[in-house]
Amino acid sequence: MMDSSGTTLMDLITADPSAAPSASASSPGNSMQSTTSSMEPPPKALGKPATDRKSKKATLIQIPSDTISAAKAVRANIMPPKQKKKPVSYAQLARSIHELAATSDQKSSQRQLVNHVFPKLAVYNSVDPSLAPSLLMLNQQCEDRSVLRYVYYYLARILSDMGSQGLGAGGGIPTPNWDALADIDAIGGVTRADVVPKIANQLIAESLNEDIEFHARRLQALKALIYASSSNSEILTKMSEIVFGILDKVSDGPKKRKKGIFGTKGGDKEFIIRSNLQYAALSAVRRLPLDPGNPAFLHCAVQGISFADPVAVRHSLEIISELACRDPYSAAMALGKHAASGGALQDVLHLHDVLARVALARLCHTISRARALDERPDIKSQFNALLYQLLLDPSERVCFEAILCILGKGDNNERTEERAAGWYRLTRELLKLPEAPSISSKENNVEAKDQLPPKATTDKSKKTRRPQPLIKLVMRRLESSFRSFSRPVLHAAARVVQEMGKSRAAAFAVGLQDIDEGDHVNTFADATDSLDSDVNDTSHPEGIRRTSSVANGTGGRETISSLLVSLMEVVRTTVACECVYVRAMVIKALIWMQSPHESFDELKSIIASELSDPTWPAALLNDILLTLHARFKATPDMAVTLLEIARIFATKVPGKIDADVLQLLWKTCLVGAGPNGKHTALEAVTIVLDLPPPQPGSMAGITSVDRVSASDPKSALALQRLVQAAVWFLGENANYAASEYAWESATPPGTALMMLDADKMVAAASSRNPTLASALARLQRCASNGSWEVRIIAAQALTTMAIRSGEPYRLQIYEFLNALAQGGVQSQFSDLHVSNGEDQGASGTGLGSLLSPMIQVLDEMYKSQDELIKEIRNHDNANKEWTDEELKKLYETHERLLDLVSLFCYVPRAKYLPLGPISVKLIDIYRTRHNISASTGLSDPAVATGISDLIYESKAAPAESDALDNDLVNIWAANLGDDGLLAKNAPAINRVNEFLAGMGTDAPDVEENIISRPSVSDMWAKTLLEATELEEDDVRSSGSSSPESTGSVETSISSHFGGMSYPSLFSSRPAYGASQSSEKSNQNRLGSVSTMGTSSFLGIDSPIREEPLSYKSPVMQRYESFENPLAGPGSSSIGSQDEEQVSSGNSQFGTALYDFTAGGDDELNLTEGEEVEIEYEVDGWFYVKKKRPGRDGKMAGLVPVLYVSQS
Amino acid sequence: MLLAVLISNSEGNILVERFYGVLAEERLHWRSFLVKLGSDNLKGAKNEELFIASHKSVSIVYTVLGDVCIYVVGKDEYDELALAEVVFVITSTVKDVCGGKPPTERMFLDKYGRVCLCLDEIVWKGILENTDKDRIKRLIRLKPPTEF
DSSP states (O other): OOSSTTSOHHHHHHHOGGGSOOTTOOTHHHHHHHOOOTTOOOOOOTTSOGGGOOOHHHHHHHHHHHHHHHHHHHHHHHSOGGGTTSOOOHHHHHHHHHHHHHTTTSHHHHHHIIIIIHHHHTTBSOOOGGGHHHHHHHHHHOOOHHHHHHHHHHHHHHHSOOTTTTOOTTOSBOOOOHHHHHHTTTTOOOOHHHHHHHHHHHHHHHHTOOOGGGHHHHHHHHHHHHTSOTTOHHHHHHHHHHHHHHHHHHHSSOOOTTTSTTOOSOSOHHHHHHHHHHHHHHHHHHHSOOOTTOHHHHHHHHHHTTOSOHHHHHHHHHHHHHHHHHOHHHHHHHHGGGGSTTSHHHHHTTOSOHHHHHHHHHHHHHHHTOGGGTTOHHHHHHHHHHHHHGGGOSSHHHHHHHHHHHTTOOSSOOOHHHHHHHHHHHHHOEEOOOOOHHHHHHHHHHHHHOOSOOOHHHHHHHHHOOOEEHHHHHHHHHHHHHTOSOHHHHHHHHHHHHHHHHHHHHHHHTTOTTOOTTSBTTOHHHHGGGGGSOSSGGGHHHHHHHHHHHHTTOOSSOBHHHHHHHHHHHHHHGGGOSOHHHHHHHHHHHHHHOOTTSOOHHHHHHHHHHHTOTTOOHHHHHHHHHHHHHHHHHOGGGHHHHHHHHHHHHHHOTTTSOHHHHHHHHHHHHHHSOTTHHHHHHHHHHHHHHSOOOOHHHHTTSOOOOOSSTTSHHHHHHHHHHHHHHHHHHHHHHHHHHTOOGGGOSSOTTGGGSOOOHHHHHHHHHHHOHHHHHHHHHHHHHHHHSOHHHHHHHHHHHHHHHHHSOTTHHHHHHHHHHHHHHOTTHHHHOTTOOOOSSOOSOSTTTHHHHHHHHHHHHHHHHHHHHHHHHHHHHHHHHTOOOOHHHHHHHHHHHHHHHHHHHHHSOOOTTTOOTTOTTHHHHHHHHHHHHHSOHHHHHHSHHHHHOHHHHTSOSSSOHHHHHHSOHHHHHHHHHHHHHOTTOTTHHHHHHHHHHHHHHHHHHHHHHHHHHHHOOOHHHHHHHHHHHHHHHHHHHHHHGGGGSTTSSOOHHHHHHHHTTTOOOHHHHTOOOOGGGHHHHHHHHHHHHTOOOOHHHHHHHHHHHHHHHHHHHOSOHHHHHHHHHHHHHHOTTTSOHHHHHHHHHTTSSOEEEEEOSOBOOOSTTBOOBOTTOEEEEEEEETTEEEEEESSOOTTSOOEEEEEGGGEEEO | OEEEEEEEETTSOEEEEEESSOOHHHHHHHHHHHHHHHHHHOTTOOTTOOEEEEETTEEEEEEEETTEEEEEEEOTTSOHHHHHHHHHHHHHHHHHHTTTSOOOHHHHHHTHHHHHHHHHHHEETTEEOOOOHHHHHHHHTTOOSSOO
């Protein structure tokens, strides 16, 4: 019945005609086969999906061919040999039922039915309703038991819900779509709806028939009724009435338990009849929809525990167990004395029905853990004791279920605490065997009878009757199970170990105080003594040493860890099992039992060698990856270990694992790792990138570079996908891992304004945030050196990082992208890259076109930032307030940039400041004015006092800045401008000017854009259209890094930031020789022709006066102060010069204006508002002392002058 | 819940199948998955040697008996060990029906109707019912489970 229409079950039956028992074949076949009617059903292969059900017509057309093959097989038995070739169709079978039903009193008809018609009909999923009248007729008239049994079988099938496809739960060849047949009136138009009530009525009548002669039929009628659709409430109600009625009648009366326990013969007739009815009724109740509100369910089920029929007891326990999940209290109350020693539940322990004992374990677990029963510890302990006794059960199924219950494995809502308590129970509690002698003797009997190998502990317990530590029982049981040859037992044992690992991990996760695996398990009096020893698994080495003694079974003083060690040894050897599913489960168990403090080399090597086996199915491998995921969630400490393991998967079987699953694992590990772990976690992820990437060459089969795994093209491709995933992941998450965000930078924002040359910037960046720096380095390598796909993703990842990171990372990436787009520096990055004749894409036409929109966004951001600064200075110079119009422009620029940026990656719009931190005040003002009530706006000092005040921190003493001697500053500035002698200093100033001037020239562009306020898509289109133009700009702008330019990377970097330098940090002077080119390039980039001279004077005026205190950006200020040492007195450090004057006196006190993070050993961390004593000032730095040590314990150090307001 | 019971011949043609709570569209996948498992692993296997597999939370236990392969699929309380019980019940019943020894395919097909009736007594609506082969034998002859 299966695969192809060519081979069907029917065919199979005919396939071996010689073996066909022709003896039983008789005449009825003749009539059947003679008809090849058009209404034949489609006796398709069972294996054919029901989905080929098409329209009715199609179905009918299809019938003949399918029928032929399907029916052929059936016929083989029925037909005389000569007619073998002709298939028996469903219709023929149906017809013969009709005919034979009419003559059911004849023996030959009965034989025909039993031997031929009914068995053939069983090939089909069901029978159609048109047969129901004949079946019912047979049911009433036929005496033959076999015929009747089949009749019940088919009636049940008609009753069961077929669904729209006529495909019942039973499977098999689908029966014809009888509704279709009814429509065309081919079989008399009988539908299911017509016949179901008739069948149900008859079965109900039979199930109420108390005639003893009718007993067996009554049971079958009840059973058939069970199959009625659960959606048919009418039948359901009726059924409930019947079964509860039966149970009422049969549940009381003399109980002859114990005698009929094993369902063996014996007992009087009445008792057996009652027991049979109990069984049938409870089977029916078990399959009724559970109604927790109906006390009858619980009542009947509790009664059922004492029934003689083992299956009935099983059903009772299953029902109670389900009810107890919802209402443990009433279940426990109803069970009452059954749970007590000698009660019915105790008897279940010895019931010869495995599933009944499993249900008992679940029931005990549910009740003993129920919160609702917290006030009844007596009840709980009764059930607990029962549960523990089930550990001794001879059947693994029951014992393992009991272990899982003790471990706290719930069906659904699994809680860590429950798990942890489970581990505690397992390692701490004792099994005390009941006193009752009768029970123990019975137990012996049962065990003696059982064929299953009894575990050593049972014997011992019988002899000694000493309380047994659970852990020992469990360990021994598991160890012996691992010696089994049965795969299901091995698999289940490994699963139990896995669950043990879960509970253990949970116990450590919640930090249960007295988990000490060094405890001696068989001397529990001592247990509490050692509670103070290490909670961790540090006792393991000791445990390992003791393994030998444990393995010898000499007992001695065993510890939990030693027991675990010996168990794990057995588990590891199970890896040798030839069944890959068992091995998978073993590996999962090992992963779960792996403790974060142990070496995982062994696990790693096991996994690595396993993965070399090609028989592992992909689904199983991904399953293990998900186990890693779950393991991590339980113990975040293991992030790195687990990532290492995941890496083995990535490199060994890249073709089989799902990159999504791997990424999920990476992501969770990264998110879950502590602050210190993030760097390591990211490193572990990106180790994938350190594999030799599949080179284009190797893809073409020229060289096989990848020694790890890309031995065949498919896995090479998969590895490449994985690398892509890793690159993407890196770009997406590096900022997170490094906690470096432009909008909440740990370091002062705008650091880029302190110009560095590139090498130093990289050095500074990596010393400040090694995580981000190393991610950046990896991505840069990928972007220049990977395969096409990887490079594209790397470029995107870099853009994401550029947008999200603060300076100097953004600038670093900007520079890199420019270089990449332009291709001029490609040789620097990919010298090793052997050209294979393919354009590597880093030229203007390759990655360049991809990169240009990204670069454009960064360009826009930088331009707008420059523009903003210029505007601010202009305003400050002129002492103008910002008009609403100007603010609006600014705000619109801000929004537009946000939109642009959002095209590339997610940034928090509320926090992100594409215009730089300087803009925050102005943006806030605009927002405040237009969104928030006027009163708040007025209370804002910014609004009340005018824009220039705004840019002060409210805490900063404005008076102080006012107190600056403007005249002095101006004079100084004028002198500076005039001072041509200060050759060294002049370029620095020029740089400042250049920087300031640069922005102005570009302003119109920006403003035009603001005005039009395009939609995001417009912008995108525009971006694309402008790409070429921009690229040209870019070429010019980064000319310094192109071969023809004098500069190198450093100059072009600095050019974008106005050529400022930041020497004090690294005590190296900027290369002033480069300033000329940087000026040039800056001009070029900005497309402006403004001269340095004019702009410098324009600009200098305002910054001199305002900048020291005016900008919120501490970095700006910092940089200003840093100018000092380089520029020399009187040249660049305007603010500090002033302050030098101010601070020329004795030491003063001051207040920190901003948070300051120390950048070196001699620097001091400051918290905003902190009071300090200023000892002296040197080169723009105050040496200050705190009143009490800061978090880092330092009392004194250097802080930038501008971070402190002097009082 | 027992999700499926399948019996196939050694060539992977399915002879009997019973699904409980498995969507019609998933049945095809199960069929091909199980048949593939069998063709991969059951070659040369001993009679009634148990094999296992798993797919997510679902367990599969299968075995070979004479010319037929028997697969059972279950989840939750029907874990690998419970399924092993089910397989044991099915194999012992099938053997019983087919003359007490592992059946040839021919024999199995000849007793097809009776096998279906037995299966009907072993699994009802996805729940294991009768496990005792004598009891099953009585039930398929329309006798009460326990004789008077």
